[in-house]
Amino acid sequence: MKNTKWERRLEVVTHVLTHPTTTPSLHSQILISTLLPSNYYTIDSYPPIFSSKSTQLRWALSLFLDKVSRFGAPPTSWRSKCPYHIPPPLILAKGVEEAKWEDVEKREYVSKRMRKRRLGNNINPLVPILVPNILLLSLLLWNPYPDEN
Incomplete structure (x- = not known):
């Protein structure tokens, strides 16, 4: 090139x-x-x-x-998940409804999107901190390789 x-x-x-x-x-x-x-x-x-x-x-x-x-499914991109783009995507992603352009329908779409929960998991934020620290503390208290003397 x-x-x-x-x-x-x-x-x-x-x-x-x-x-x-x-x-x-x-x-x-x-x-x-x-x-x-x-x-x-x-x-x-x-x-x-x-x-x-x-x-x-x-x-x-x-x-x-x-x-x-992809098991034969057509390729989708970030544009395929956005039905309100202009021009509209060639192929809509699975689970995405076709765009409806009336004001009431757009309001319903936005309110439905705002009601969706945040993507992620519901783990207590202390768990990722406590578990590794407890494992390290257990290694201090319990020696997995005892001295042979």
Whole structure:
């Protein structure tokens, strides 16, 4: 990427931003592969068409492992969890309702979000402090490696 011109980089970034998709068309793949050298791909969904076989196999294996890790579900990002963004996300995350733009519905959505509990666990804050200290104190009182003298 260091030896590519800024115009080509800008053209690639513009194309990717103006055509957001999780499955790029063949035209997009060929455009990206001709504008950028094959070893500088920053976008995992675009295959290295004009690269060596090992690069193509590595890309195919990484794509397969990514899909297997998600159990075939479509990829979601932080934008997928925000239904009120403009433009709206291409794919909504699981459990997120579609945006409703009436004032009353927006108020209900905000009040529902505010009622949700804070993400985290309900552990007493003394527990993470006391447990390690008690373990260290027990090592002072009880020697796990007694002297053999």
